[in-house]
Amino acid sequence: MLLVVLGLLVPLSTVVSPSAAAPPAERRAPGYTVRTLHFAVTVGPNDDQRCDVVGDLYLPRGASRRHRVPAILTTNGFGGSKDDQAGMGKAFARRGYAVLSYSGLGFGGSSCAITLDDRAHDGKAGRALVSYLGGARGIAFLDAAHTEPAPRLQAIRRDRRDHRGRRSRHDPRVGMIGGSYGGGAQFATAAVDPRVDTIVPMITWNDLSYSLAPNGTDQVAPGTVSTRTPGAAKLVWALGFSLLGMTGDLANQQPAPEVLPCPNFAGFVCPALVTAGLTGALRPAHVQALRSASVASYLRRIRVPVLLMQGQHDTLFNLNEAEATYRALQRQGTEVKMIWHSWGHSGGTVPGEIDLANPRPRQQYESGRVLRWFDRHLKGRKVGTGPEFAYFRDWVRYRGNARPAYATAARFPVGQQRRYRLSGDRALRTGAITEGRQSFLTPVAGLPTGLNEVDVLGSVVGSFSDGVTDLPGSYAAWTTPRLGRPTDVVGSPVVRVKVNAPTAALTEGVDAAGKLVLFVKVVDVAPDGTARMINAMETPVRVPDVDRPFTVRLPGIVHRFATGHRIRLMIGGGSINYRGGMVPTPVTIAAGPHQTLRLPVVR
Numbered sequence: 001m002l003l004v005v006l007g008l009l010v011p012l013s014t015v016v017s018p019s020a021a022a023p024p025a026e027r028r029a030p031g032y033t034v035r036t037l038h039f040a041v042t043v044g045p046n047d048d049q050r051c052d053v054v055g056d057l058y059l060p061r062g063a064s065r066r067h068r069v070p071a072i073l074t075t076n077g078f079g080g081s082k083d084d085q086a087g088m089g090k091a092f093a094r095r096g097y098a099v100l101s102y103s104g105l106g107f108g109g110s111s112c113a114i115t116l117d118d119r120a121h122d123g124k125a126g127r128a129l130v131s132y133l134g135g136a137r138g139i140a141f142l143d144a145a146h147t148e149p150a151p152r153l154q155a156i157r158r159d160r161r162d163h164r165g166r167r168s169r170h171d172p173r174v175g176m177i178g179g180s181y182g183g184g185a186q187f188a189t190a191a192v193d194p195r196v197d198t199i200v201p202m203i204t205w206n207d208l209s210y211s212l213a214p215n216g217t218d219q220v221a222p223g224t225v226s227t228r229t230p231g232a233a234k235l236v237w238a239l240g241f242s243l244l245g246m247t248g249d250l251a252n253q254q255p256a257p258e259v260l261p262c263p264n265f266a267g268f269v270c271p272a273l274v275t276a277g278l279t280g281a282l283r284p285a286h287v288q289a290l291r292s293a294s295v296a297s298y299l300r301r302i303r304v305p306v307l308l309m310q311g312q313h314d315t316l317f318n319l320n321e322a323e324a325t326y327r328a329l330q331r332q333g334t335e336v337k338m339i340w341h342s343w344g345h346s347g348g349t350v351p352g353e354i355d356l357a358n359p360r361p362r363q364q365y366e367s368g369r370v371l372r373w374f375d376r377h378l379k380g381r382k383v384g385t386g387p388e389f390a391y392f393r394d395w396v397r398y399r400g401n402a403r404p405a406y407a408t409a410a411r412f413p414v415g416q417q418r419r420y421r422l423s424g425d426r427a428l429r430t431g432a433i434t435e436g437r438q439s440f441l442t443p444v445a446g447l448p449t450g451l452n453e454v455d456v457l458g459s460v461v462g463s464f465s466d467g468v469t470d471l472p473g474s475y476a477a478w479t480t481p482r483l484g485r486p487t488d489v490v491g492s493p494v495v496r497v498k499v500n501a502p503t504a505a506l507t508e509g510v511d512a513a514g515k516l517v518l519f520v521k522v523v524d525v526a527p528d529g530t531a532r533m534i535n536a537m538e539t540p541v542r543v544p545d546v547d548r549p550f551t552v553r554l555p556g557i558v559h560r561f562a563t564g565h566r567i568r569l570m571i572g573g574g575s576i577n578y579r580g581g582m583v584p585t586p587v588t589i590a591a592g593p594h595q596t597l598r599l600p601v602v603r
Contacts, residue, residue: 032060032093039102039139040146041128043112043121051112052144053125055102056082058089063098063155070173070378071098071133071156073126073189073196077180081108087357088177095371097378098156100129104185106264115266116208116293117184119191126176126189130196134158134170162194163303171195175378177370179203179356180317180345187295190302198377199302200370202309203344206321207297208290212273213282216520216539216552223327225320226296230287230512232446232519232540232578233276234316280446280579281512281542299328305335307373307385309366311344312392312558313535315577319556320492326412338412340391340558341366346536352402353392365402388412391490395560407602413491415602420480420567422497422595428480428569437590438476442573444584446517449474449574468523468531468570475572476589478597479525487561491600493522495569498549498595500588505546516543517581518571520552522597524559525566534559540578549594569597 026035039053063069072092074085085101092099105122106114115121132139133156140150157173175198176186183204190196205211207226215231272286282290291297306329310322319340329336343349354366361368369390375381387408398404420428424436443449450470504516521538525531537555544550561567571589574580589595 029090030094032058032090034058034089035150037150038141038144038146039125039129039132040141041125041139043105043124045120047124049112049121051105051125052110052146053102053105053129054082054109054144055100055129056086056089057153058093058099058101059155060093060096060098065154068155068157069096069098070175070374071100072374072378073129073133073174073176074099074101074178075104075126075182075185076107076178077182079107080181083108084356085178085182087355087359091359091367092371092374097374098133100133102129104181113266114264114269116269116290117181117188118266118293119188119298122185123188123192126185127193130172130174130189130193131170133172133174134168134195135172136170159195159197163197164194166194168195173197173378175199175374177202184293184295187298187302188293190304191295191298192301194303196304198305198307198373200307200309200373203311203314203317204321205294205317206324207294209282209287209294211317211321212290213276213280214540216541216554217550218542218544219553223324224296225324226291229515229542229544230282230284231542232280232517232575232580233273233282234577235277235579236577277579279513280517280582295325296328299325300332302329303332303334305373305377306337307370308336308338310338310340311347312340312342313347314344315536316345318537320553323412323492323556337386338389339366339369339386339406340389340556342392342394350392350394350402350405352398352400352405363401365406368401389414391558393488393558393560395562407490413600415488415490415600417598418487418601420478420569420597420599421593422478422569422589422591422597424591426478428478428567428597435591437588439586439588440474440476440573442517442581442583442585442587443474444582446578446580446582447574448576448580449572450576468521468533470570470572474574475570476587477568477570479568480566482527482564482566483561484563486563486603487567487599487601488559488603489561489599490556490558490602492556493554493600494598495520495552495554495571496549496594496596496598497552497571497589499543499546500590501543501546501585504543504583504585504587512542513582515581516546516585516587517541518543518573518587519575519578519580520554521570522554522557522599523568523570524561525568527564531568536577538575538577540575540580542581567599 035057076084082101082103089099103110105112142148159171177200179202183201186199186201210225213231213233215227218227218229220226268289276282326338359367361371372383389409389412390406396405423429424434518541523531539554
C-alpha cells in the first residue's frame, strides 16, 4: 500500500495545475480584452460561508450597453485553474461572446473548500457569477480583499424571463462549458439557477459513488449507474484524491495551517476515499454524500438544453455515466444530444476533434458542434446543432477535420443485440451449447491477480506484460471462433450469469465488504493470440446475492473486432486497478443456455 502511495507523488504533478501569476488588470488582444476580477460569493446550505472566486473576463471589442453580447461561463477541471480555459475564452471572445473563466472553489486562487461540485457550494458560486454577468452590483472587485468594486457589467444580452418563466432583473443570456470537474459545476449551477440557458458538460460524472467505486450490477433502475450494493474502489484514484487533498492547500495557492484530517476538501471526502481504499467498499453515508454531489440525484432540476460529450478512453467517468444522464434527460423531455469522442481522462485527443487550448470550429468536429450549439441557443441563430448521437470510430482514416470518423444516429442506443452463450468447451457460441464448468479462487485481501493495463490517476500506462495476463486459476474465460467479418460494437456489453460460491454466503450478510467481488471484461484476441483489453475497460461486480443469477453491465465501448480476431469474455477474482473482495472464495461458473454475453453490434 505504501508503494502505491509513493508512486502517486509523480503522477500528481500532472494532475495539479497551479495557477500562473495573475495577469495585469486588463490586457488587450486582437478582438477582445481580458480583465482579472475577484468575486465575493456566499455559499453553503445556510448561506453563511464567504468565498473569494478569481476569474478572467474576456470581452469582445465593441461589446457595450448599446451592443450587448451573450456570455459563456466556464471553469476548470480538478486540480486546475481559470487559466486552463484561456483557449476557450480567446476563441469565443473572437466570435462575439463574453467569456468568464473562473477557478472553482478551492482551486487556482479561489478560496473555500473543495466540495465536489455540491449545489449548495459550487452551484451557488456559479449563480453569483451569473448575477454579475446580468449586471448585478456588489459581486465583482478588483482585489481579493473585496475593497475596490469593479465597474458594473452592462455589455451582456439580457433575457426577460428565466427558464421557470419568472422575471429577473439580472438575467443574462448565458451558457456554460467545461470538462470533468468543470462539467459537474455546470449541472450544479443549472440546478440552482434557472437563468442559465444551456450547458455543454464534457467528460463528467452522473454518480460519483459509481465513478469512484463502481458496481456493474444491482442498478437502482434500468439505464442508471447508481446501485443498491456499493462496488469496488478504484485504488489509485481513491488514494490519489486523498493525497491531493492533503497537498491541495499548497498546490492551489492557499495557506495550509493544518495537515489533518482533510485540508482543502469537504470533511467527508478523505475518510470516504481512504475507507474505500482499505475495505474496497464505500459506507452507506459516504455513498449518500457522493450522490448528493452528483447530477443523478437532481436531474429533474435540469431543464435547459444539454450537449453531452463523453470520452471513449476514460476509466474515471466512462460512457455509461453520460448514457445514464442522457436517458434521464430524455425521459423528462429535456433537450439533449450526445457525442462520444475519442479522448477522456485516460487518453488524449486525436487530430480534428477539439483542441481546448485552441478551438477551431472549421478544422475540428467537436469545436464546430459546440459553436453551432451556442450560436443556436445563445445567439438565436437558425443553425443545425448536429445529430442526436455521434460516436468516434478509431478504425476510420481521415485527414484534417475528424468528421468522417464519426458515425451518427437519429436515436440512442444503436445496433442490434447479438447474444453469445457460455459453452462448456470454453467458447462463446451463438448456437448450440455444451455443458461444462470452470472454477477459480479469488485472492486474499483483494490483491490483484493479473498484470494488465494499469490506470494511474486516469492515465493508462500500459501493462506489465504483453497483453492481458491473468494468473492461472484466478479466472474463467470463453472465446468465440475467429471472426469471418468485422464486428463493430457500440454500447455496453451485458453479461447474464449465475455462479456457484457457497462459502461467499457465509460472509455476505456481514456488510458490503463481505460480499463476493468479481471482475468482468471483454477482450480482443488477435490472430497471434495476443489479448488486449478495450480502452482498459473492465467492471467490478459486488454480487448482491450469490444464490441468484445477476446481470453485469460493462462500461460502454466503441470498438471494431477485426476479421480473424476473436472475442473473449473473462470473469476473474482480482484486478490491479481495484480493491477486490477481502476473503478468498472458490467460484465455479457452469455453462448453460442462460449464461450469456450480449453485445450491441452495428455491423
